[in-house]
Amino acid sequence: MGVILMLVFIGGIIFLLRSTMRSDKKEMPEMNVKEIERLLDEEVDFYKKIQTSERKENFKQRVIRFIQHVRFTDVGKAKHNLLDEVLIASSAIMPLFSYPDWEYKNIREILLYDDHFDGNYQTDEKNHIMGMVGDGAMNDTMILSLPALREGFERNDGSQTALHEFVHLIDKADGTVDGVPEYLIPKSLIEPWLRHIRAGILDINQQESSINPYAATNESEFFAVISEYFFEKPELLRRESY
Numbered sequence: 339m340g341v342i343l344m345l346v347f348i349g350g351i352i353f354l355l356r357s358t359m360r361s362d363k364k365e366m367p368e369m370n371v372k373e374i375e376r377l378l379d380e381e382v383d384f385y386k387k388i389q390t391s392e393r394k395e396n397f398k399q400r401v402i403r404f405i406q407h408v409r410f411t412d413v414g415k416a417k418h419n420l421l422d423e424v425l426i427a428s429s430a431i432m433p434l435f436s437y438p439d440w441e442y443k444n445i446r447e448i449l450l451y452d453d454h455f456d457g458n459y460q461t462d463e464k465n466h467i468m469g470m471v472g473d474g475a476m477n478d479t480m481i482l483s484l485p486a487l488r489e490g491f492e493r494n495d496g497s498q499t500a501l502h503e504f505v506h507l508i509d510k511a512d513g514t515v516d517g518v519p520e521y522l523i524p525k526s527l528i529e530p531w532l533r534h535i536r537a538g539i540l541d542i543n544q545q546e547s548s549i550n551p552y553a554a555t556n557e558s559e560f561f562a563v564i565s566e567y568f569f570e571k572p573e574l575l576r577r578e579s580y
């Protein structure tokens with residue numbers, strides 16, 4: 339079973355996430371709508387490549403709706419701007435764009451840090467955290483490093499922190515972040531799905547893969563890292579026969 343097929347299954351998330359977002363809706367001035375459109379046009383490659391104007395409009399509307407319903411909170415010295423909100427919302431919409439009317443219902447707030455932070459989640463080469471999905475009291479919260487968010491869109495190197503964290507959120511919709519979006523996969527396919535992931539992890543551990551070794555951490559990290567490649571470096575996935 340290929341990864342593309344795996345990602346297609348995510349479409350089932352529509353069933354899980356379509357009910358109305360729970361947080362309050364923010365007003366969006368017309369000026370900001372125009373600015374969001376400009377930022378998408380200039381800064382988001384995925385948006386630039388969308389073929390039809392209807393689909394572009396659909397992407398833009400979902401980005402706006404996400405921004406209206408999620409709180410973005412700066413922590414410490416961080417100072418985010420509208421572009422950062424557009425990049426985060428785009429990262430949320432990209433993995434599920436093929437499904438026209440879904441919404442996340444497991445995210446209310448995004449905490450933005452001005453640097454990479456310490457912990458036990460996704461790390462960069464210096465072992466600093468770039469993003470994480472909250473648990474327990476932090477449920478419905480995502481933490482992102484602003485520099486890592488921006489780097490994800492500036493460099494086309496297969497790394498995209500915000501998208502990685504949204505894939506964890508999709509994974510988490512069934513209650514556990516385990517690499518298996520259980521509501522979405524027919525029971526009979528869970529075993530082949532896991533076999534595919536574990537074979538990929540084995541390839542990395544035996545150094546027979548050029549995928550980021552962080553993917554070998556566990557099944558959920560493999561799912562999230564492979565999704566980053568799917569959007570940033572699909573040709574590398576084809577070469578690796580995923």
Ligand SMILES: [Zn+2]
Pocket residue numbers: 459460502506558559562
């Ligand atoms: Zn991760």
